[in-house]
Amino acid sequence: MIYTVTLNPSLDYIVEVDQVTLGALNRTKNETKFPGGKGINVSQVLKRLDVDSRALGFLGGFTGEYIEEFLKSLEIQTDFVRVAEDTRINVKLKSEKETEINAKGPKITAENFEALKRKIRELTNEDILVLAGSIPSTMPENTYEELVKLCNENGTKFVVDAEGELLKKVLPLKPFLIKPNHHELGDLFNTVITTSDEAIFYGRELIKQGAQNVIVSLAEKGAVLINKDQDFTASVPKGEVKSSVGAGDSMVAGFLATYAKTKSIEEAFRFSVAAGSATAFSIGLCTREKMEGLLPQVIVEKTKQRGE
Numbered sequence: 001m002i003y004t005v006t007l008n009p010s011l012d013y014i015v016e017v018d019q020v021t022l023g024a025l026n027r028t029k030n031e032t033k034f035p036g037g038k039g040i041n042v043s044q045v046l047k048r049l050d051v052d053s054r055a056l057g058f059l060g061g062f063t064g065e066y067i068e069e070f071l072k073s074l075e076i077q078t079d080f081v082r083v084a085e086d087t088r089i090n091v092k093l094k095s096e097k098e099t100e101i102n103a104k105g106p107k108i109t110a111e112n113f114e115a116l117k118r119k120i121r122e123l124t125n126e127d128i129l130v131l132a133g134s135i136p137s138t139m140p141e142n143t144y145e146e147l148v149k150l151c152n153e154n155g156t157k158f159v160v161d162a163e164g165e166l167l168k169k170v171l172p173l174k175p176f177l178i179k180p181n182h183h184e185l186g187d188l189f190n191t192v193i194t195t196s197d198e199a200i201f202y203g204r205e206l207i208k209q210g211a212q213n214v215i216v217s218l219a220e221k222g223a224v225l226i227n228k229d230q231d232f233t234a235s236v237p238k239g240e241v242k243s244s245v246g247a248g249d250s251m252v253a254g255f256l257a258t259y260a261k262t263k264s265i266e267e268a269f270r271f272s273v274a275a276g277s278a279t280a281f282s283i284g285l286c287t288r289e290k291m292e293g294l295l296p297q298v299i300v301e302k303t304k305q306r307g308e
Contacts, residue, residue: 002046002256003123004130005116005147006039006057007139008105010090011066017095035067036090038132038161041246041285043076045253045275048288051260054079056119058136060106061086081115083108107138120147125155128176128256132161132249141165148173161252164188171210178206179215179252199224200231200303213265215251215272223251223276225269230302232266234273237297239281246285251276254291266300273298 016030043055055076059068060083067087071078085106093099123129129151135143144160148170151158157176160167163184171178186193189202199216203226206214214226225232254275259268274294278286281294 001126002051002053002128002130002260003120004039004043004046004053004055004057004132005120006037006055006133007108007143008088008134008136009035009037009040009057009059009064009067010088010103010105011063012036012090012092014092014094017093020093020095020099033066035070038249039130040067040071041249042130042132042161042253042256043071044074045246045250045279045285046257047074047076048286049253049257049275049291050288051253051257052077053130056080056116058083058106058108058112058116059087060084063087063089079119081112081119083112105136108136109138113139113143117146117150120150120156121154123151123154123156127154127156128260129156129158130161130252130256131158132252134162135166142169145169145173148175159252159256161248168209171206174210174212177213177215177252177255178211179217179248179255181217181248182219185216193218194221196222196224196233200226200233203231215255215269217248217251217273217276223269223273225265227265232269233301233303234269235297235299236273237277237281237294239277239294241280242283244280247276247280250279250286266302270295270298270300273300 014032015028017026043053046053055078059080064087068078083106088103088105091101148158159177160170160175161179182193185202193199203214203216217223222236223234251272255268255272258271274291277294278290
């Protein structure tokens with residue numbers, strides 16, 4: 001089973017207004033609401049690719065109930081820890097300029113955290129855990145480290161999709177997959193990365209630090225995958241980018257869905273790039289049909305095998 005963890009989920013409220021006038025009554029033109037959170041996105045894309053997962057994390061109040069019912073309506077398994085305060089609402093205002101107001105989220109107590117750790121202790125070496133996104137301000141800074149140490153004790157593969165220090169600290173614990181984009185990879189090494197050769201060079205540094213597989217997305221320039229045995233490059237399909245939101249989460253889901261079925265890193269990488277592109281070319285997360293339609297355009301090449 002694949003388990004996804006979203007520590008700070010949200011109910012995203014999208015509001016479209018022709019023009020915003022501060023200090024006056026404004027009326028919406030369109031509005032939608034849906035669950036937000038990187039792990040939740042991964043679970044949704046996995047389901048669209050016919051792979052089951054179980055969504056973990058923290059939910060509370062009426063907003064938490066809405067998110068859980070939404071996921072259950074998609075036949076996604078859930079096992080969230082209930083917390084006392086409401087899950088946050090993030091407001092995304094679309095007008096002549098886009099404005100976002102993100103809430104800080106509920107307080108997560110030590111007891112809540114311990115309840116989540118108990119669930120993760122039950123995972124086995126046949127499971128995969130996906131840790132994605134930010135840590136609530138009320139949780140310890142070493143939260144990810146504590147959770148992946150439990151994975152190491154159980155032999156559970158784990159994936160980390162996070163930035164900066166959160167990512168650096170888990171590298172020695174040997175994540176199965178990490179997926180920085182070229183901006184995030186550059187930030188880790190205080191440099192600017194613009195080419196696949198540069199991404200491969202710094203990706204190898206992350207392999208030396210403990211990561212098992214590193215995917216780096218370079219937007220329209222493609223993507224690379226690096227592990228201890230070999231390097232791959234992939235082209236990206238052509239299309240109109242409508243939204244980058246959820247594209248990285250879709251890459252993670254595409255990789256894991258294919259790896260679970262084939263155990264082929266190369267094929268998983270190809271599906272990963274197609275899934276990320278399909279979401280980027282969509283409003284909302286990708287569908288299976290759109291991903292499969294883009295697959296023929298994704299050309300994966302092995303650039304180097306160790307020892308060659």
